[in-house]
Amino acid sequence: MLNIDSIRNGFVLDHIQAGRAMAIYHYLNLDELECQVAIIKNARSNKMERKDIIKVEGSLDIMDFDVLGFIDHNITVDIIKDGVLVEKKELKLPEKITNVLHCKNPRCITSIEQELDHVFVLTDRKNGLYSCQYCEEQQGKLWEKL
Structure with missing residues (x-):
C-alpha cells in the first residue's frame, strides 16, 4: 500500500475524476507554488471506483474556488489545520x-x-x-x- 504523509496546514482536492489531476495541477498553476504538492492518481474509491487526489501544504488563499468549481464542481475540498480536517467544502458551478x-x-x-x-x-x-x-x-x- 502506498503511504503519503498527511499535511499539517493546507487542503486536499478530493474526488477528482481519474486522470484529471495533472490537468488541474497545470491549469491552477500549482507548479508555480513554493509549497509541497502531492498528486495521487487512480486511487481506489468507493464512490467513484477510481479517483485522483491533490494535497497542498499551504494557504487556502492560493485557491480560486470559482475556477475550481468551473473546472469540476464534483471535486470536494478538505481544509486541514494542525493536521485535523476542519471543513469540507462542496463546490458549485459559479454564476x-x-x-x-x-x-x-x-x-x-x-x-x-x-x-x-x-x-x-x-x-x-x-x-x-x-x-x-x-x-x-x-x-x-x-x-x-x-
Whole structure:
C-alpha cells in the first residue's frame, strides 16, 4: 500500500475524476507554488471506483474556488489545520467566470478591445454551459478543452 504523509496546514482536492489531476495541477498553476504538492492518481474509491487526489501544504488563499468549481464542481475540498480536517467544502458551478475562457467569436468586442475582460455567464446549469457576456457565444465544458 502506498503511504503519503498527511499535511499539517493546507487542503486536499478530493474526488477528482481519474486522470484529471495533472490537468488541474497545470491549469491552477500549482507548479508555480513554493509549497509541497502531492498528486495521487487512480486511487481506489468507493464512490467513484477510481479517483485522483491533490494535497497542498499551504494557504487556502492560493485557491480560486470559482475556477475550481468551473473546472469540476464534483471535486470536494478538505481544509486541514494542525493536521485535523476542519471543513469540507462542496463546490458549485459559479454564476460568472472572468478570464478563464476566451471568446472565440471574431466579431466579439473582446477580440477588438484586447484589455477587456473575458466574462462568461452560466446559461445552462444542467450541462455546465457558459455564454460570453458581450456576444452570447456559447462555450462547452472546460474538460472538453483540457
